[in-house]
Amino acid sequence: MQLFIAEKPDLAKAIVDGLGGGSRKDGYYDCGDSYVTWCYGHMLQLLNPEDYDPRFGKWNMDDLPISHIPWKKKPSNDKKDQLKIITTLLKQAKSVVHAGDPDDEGQLLVDEVLEYAACSLPVKRLLINDNNISVVKRSLASMRDNREFAGLSAAAEARSIGDQLYGYNMSRAYTLAANKAGFQGVLSVGRVQTPILGLVVRRDREFEAHTKSYYYNVTGQFTFGDLSFPARYQIVNGDPVDEKGRLSNQGNAQGIADAAKGAQATLVSAATKKKDQHPPLPYNLLKLQTDASRKFGFRPDQTKDITQSLREKHKLITYNRSDCEYLSEDQHGDAPNVLAAIANTAPTLTLVAQKADPSIKSRAFNSSKVSAHHGIIPTEATADFSKLTDGEQKIYMLIARAYIAQFWPKHQYDQTDIFVEAATHRFAVRSNITTLAGWKLLYRNDIGNEDLEGDENDIALDLRVLKAGQAGDCTDAVASQMETKPRPLYTMATLLTDLTRVAQYVRDDRLRKLLVEKDKGKEGEHGGIGTPATRDTIIATLFDRGYLAEKGNNIISTPTGREFYDTLPDKAKYPDMTALWHEQQKAIQSGDLNAISFVNELMEYIGAEVANVKQNGIGIKVAFNPCPDCGKPLRRIKKKDKNEFFWGCTGFADGCRFAAEDKSGKPVPKQAPLVSAVHKCMSCGKGLSRRPGRKKGAFWWGCSGFPTCKQTYPDIKGQPDFNNSKQGGRDE
Template identity: 30%
Template structure:
C-alpha cells in the first residue's frame, strides 16, 4: 500500500479518479493499492516570535533583532482567531500522520505542486513525523488521468528534490526574518498609536518603489511642444495621399520656425515621387502564456480583473484538469511534449469553422528546451470542459486561443513606403507616407484581431504629384502612463531589465530575453499577484481604474525608511537569483541564510539609530458600544468592534461575527453597515442596495447570514423578490 499526499482535496480527487478508487473515507480515498489524502495548502506555519519567547509578545526595541537558533513549525492559525490553531488543519494533519503510521503503508508519495512552495508543504508535513518509510515525489504538470498514471510509473526519490526544498525553506525563513524584525522596529520607530503595523517585506518594498518611481516621473514631467509639417499630395489620377516631412528618421521638430521656413520654400514648387519601397512582412503570433503574461493580458483586456483574481481562476482550471500548471515563468514547451501537444490540439479545434487552416508542427518558437525553466508554458489539456463559469471561460478561452494561434498560418501584410521630394526647394528631407495592407489574416482569425489597412495610391518613382495643402501641427509631449498590473508584472518579472519596453505589446523576443535573465526577478510567478494585492490591502498603493498609484503612506515610507537596499530592484533580483541558484545547486542554503542573518542585524541597528519621525498615525475611533441586536448563537449583545460586528460574549468562546472586510460582500463592492447588521439580527434578513455584479451592474437583493449546519460559522445567502 502506498500513501499519496496531495496539496488540495480537488487534486486528491483527480488522483483517486485516475486510479479508479471509489472508496472514500473521511479525509482520504483508499483502494487499488493506494491511499490518497490531502492537505489544505500549508497545514503548518513557522512559529511566531512570541512562540519562541513570551517576552516578544510585546514589541520593544530591545527585543530586536531576533533570530531563532532553530526554526520551528506549528499548525497554522485559525484565520478568525489568530491565537488558536485552525481546527480543520489540526484534524487533517493528525489523520495524515495516522495514515503514515499504518503498518500496511510501505511508502509515501508527495504529490504537492512541483515548485518551491509545494515541496515545502509536502516535506513539512511528512518529515514532522520523523518517518523511516521511503518517501517519493510525484512531479506533474497537469492532473489528467493519463498524466497521473504516467507520473506514478516515474516517481523519484524525494531526496532528489532536496535542492528545491532548500530553496523553499530559504525563501520562507528569509521572509520571516526580514518581515518580523523590520516590520516590528519600523512600526516602533515610525508609527504613532497602536492597532496597525508598517509592513516591511523583501518583495513588497521594491514593488512599491517601482510604482513610486513612475509616479515621480509623471509629477516631474514638464510637457514640451513639438511640431510636425504635414501635407496632402494629388496624383495624376486625382488620388490624394497624406505625408509627413522627415529629415532622416526624425519627423518631430522643437522649433516651429524651422518648419515655417520650409513652408516658405514650398511655394509654387512641383513635387515628384522620389522613392518607393514595398515589403511583404510576416507577423508571428504572440508566444504561449506564462503566468505574468496571462495576468497582464486578462487585466488589460477586461474591466474589474486583478492579477490575483486571474491566478485564482487559473488555479481552479488547473485543479479541474483543464489547463497545465499555471505558476510558470516559461513561454515555450519542452520538446518532449510534442506528441501530447498534437493530441491536445486535435481535441480543442474540433468545433472551429477554420480548423482546416490549423496544421500541427514541431515549431522552435513553441518547443524549445532552452527556454523552459521548471515548468512549460500554460496550455489547455486534452480534457475539454463541459461547463465553465463566466470567469473560468474568459481565462480558459485566452489560454486555448493562444495555443491554437501557434499552429495557424503566419499573418502577412504588405508595407509600402513612399518618399515625395519637392523639386528646386533645396530641402534636407522629404515627405514620407506609409501604407499597410493585410494579405494573410492567419492566426489573427482566432480572436478576430483587426488590422487597420492604410491604402496608398498606385504610383511609380519619378511620377509627378501636386502639392494640395500643407500645415504645421502643434503637439505636446506626454508623460509616461501610470503602471497597470500588466506593466508592473512585466517589470517585476525582469527586475526592470526591460525598462522602456513595459508598454510594448509584443512579446516576440521575450522567451530569448527571459532565458538570459533566468531567476533574476522580483518574487516568483506564484507570489507577484499576492504582492500587488498586499500593497493595496496595507494602504501603500491604490487602484484608480487600471492605474496603480502610490498613496501618501506609500510615498512617506519610500522617502523615510532607511534600508534602501530593500527598495533596490538590483538587490532584490540578486536575492531571488540566489534562491533560483539554490534550486539548481549552484549556491548554498547556508551561505544565503548567513547573508540574510547579517542583513537583518545590520538593518535593525540602522533603523534604531535613525531619528524619530511619524509616517503613520493610527487614531482609534471611539466605540459607543451601541447594541446592534441579540447574538443568534448565545443571545448576548452584538456590538461594533474595530474589525467587525461581533458578540460581546466572545471571551467565553462565542464565535458570531460579521467582519468589516467580509470577502463575500467585498466581491460586490459592499461593506456591512450598522443598518444592515441591525436588520439581519432583528428580521433575519436585510435588503441591500447598490450591490455590484461581476459584470459591473448594480442591483438590490435580500441577504441572509445563516449558521452552517456542520460548524459554528455563518455563511451568506442571497434572495431576490419574485
C-alpha cells in the first residue's frame, strides 16, 4: 500500500480525484492500492520550556538563557486523533508520498510527522499548488525523491526553533527586568512582532517631529480655440528646488507666473495614445485584509476568521491564507461554473456575473506565477446569501467581484499629453478619456482603491483635438504656496501594505538586498516580514499587549509601546534579523549550514543580550506605586487559582514583605494600626496595636516597637491575653 499524506483535507480529496476516486473512511480515503490521509496544518509543536523542566514554568531571571538542543516536539492537543490515524496507516504502508504544500513550511509539516513516527519507508514528493484535476494528474506523473527537499525542511525547522528561543528568552528577560522596575504585565519580544512595533513608533515620531516648510506650484490657464484647460509648470535646470524637486523659492515661482500670465502660448506637442488597463488581480490574504480594513474597518484577524468560515463552513472560497494573486491556466476552464455559482449565491452580483465573458483570459491566469497556493477566488459551491453573516457577505462580495472582473473587457482610454510654452516657460497636462469602461464599471463606487487612482494632476477634459503648432493664450497663471506634510500616520491598510516592503526601512545596504532577495519571484512581496498567515495574529498581539492603539482610523503607538521600543537593541527594532536569518536559511537549504549550528550561533547572541539585561536592567520609565515600607515599586500579582489580585513589593527578595489588597487595579493603602494608650507590651513597655488575623473575624495584638520588639498576644474579647504571649508570632 502506498500512503499519501496531504497537508490539508481538501488537497487529499483532490489527490483522490486525481487517482480516480476512492471510498471515504475514518480519517483517510481507500483508493485500492493507495490510501490518502491528511494533516490539519502542523500536527506537532515544539515543547515549551516547562515541558523540559517544570521549574521553567515560573519565570526566573537566574534560569535565563533557556536553551534545549536537541529540541523535541509533541502532538498538538486538538490533532492527536488524526495523528494516530496517520501513524497507524504508516505501519501498514510499503511506501509514502509526501504531499505537503510546495514551500518550506509544507515540507517540514509532513517531514516532522514521518520523523515522529520513526518512518524508514521510501518517500516520494508530490508538488501540487492547484487542486484542479488536470494539474493534480500531471503532478502525480512527475513525483520526485523526497530527499531532494531535506534542506527546505531543515531551514523551516531552524526558523521555528529560532523564533521560539528568541521569543521565550528575550520576552522573559525584558519582562522580569521591567517588573523589577514596577512595570505591570508582559514585554513581548519577537523577531517579527518587535520590528512591526518599530515601524509604528518611528512613523509616529516622524509625524510629531515634522517642521512644516513650503514649496510652490505654478499653474497656468490656457486657451486654444474653444478649449480652456490648466497646465502645470515644468521645472528646468537652474530652478531653486527642494529635495523632492519642487520649486522652493516664492519669488522665483511668482516671477514665472507673472511672466506667463497674459502671454501668447504655443502648443509645443500633443500626443494621444490608446491605452488599456487590466483589472485588479484576484485577492491574496494580505490584499484582502487591506481592502476589508479600508472599506469596512475590519481588523486583519477578523478578516482571516471570516475567510476561514467562508472556506470551511460554507465551502464558498478556495484556500484563504494564500500569498499569491495569480491563478493557474487550468483554472480558466472552471470559469463558467464559478461565475454561475456567484450569480446563484450573491443576488447583487447576478447581472454582472451573467454579463461576464468566460472566454476572456486575463493576466491573472499565469501558472508560472502561482506559488504554493493560487489566489483566493470563489468555488463552484453555492449558498443562501441571507444565511451568511454581514461580514461573510461583505468579504465574499469582494472576492467574487475581483473574480468577475477577470472576465470583463479591459478598461480602455485615450491618453493625451500636452506641452505648451508661454514666455519661454513650459507647462504640461495629461488628459484621460475613457473609450470603454470595461471592468471599471464593477468598481465605480469604490473610493480610495489604489487600483483605480490615476495621477492627481490628470484631467478628464477631452484634449484629443489639439495639434502641435497651434497658437493660444495663457489667460492666467498662479503661484500657489503648498505646505509640506509628513508621511501620514499608519492606518491598518497602510501598515499591512508596508509589511510587504519593509526592506526599505533597513539601514544596511547588504541586509536590505538580502530581504528583497527573499521575496524574489513573489508578486506583492518586495522584502516583506512575516507571512499572510501570521501578520494579523502578530498585530493583534501588539494591540493586546497595549503597545498599539487605534486613534480614529489611525494605528498609533502607546506610551508603553514607545518606552519598550526605546529599551531594545537595534537588531530587535529593525527587520535586520529576518534578513540575516534568510541568509543563514539559504545556507541550510544548500547544506552549507545545519540547523544546530544556526541555533547555537543564535544562542550566543541571545546569551549576550540576556547578560546585558541582567547586569544593566532596562531603562523603562514606569509610573509606579511605591512600597510604603521600603520605597521600591509595588507589583500587581494574581492570586493562585483565583481571578483576584493583590499587590506585593518588588523588594521581596531583599526581605520586604509588604502586601496590599487590590481595588480596581490599584493597591488599597493599609491604615496604620492604632496604638493603645492603655495596653502596654510586657516586654518593652510600648503600646500594643490590635490587628486582624488571617481568619475572618480573628484578631491579635502586636507591639508597636516592631521589628525591634516582636512580642505578640492573643485577643480575648477585644483585650490582649497577657498570659499567652509569644515571640515573633505576628499575623496569627
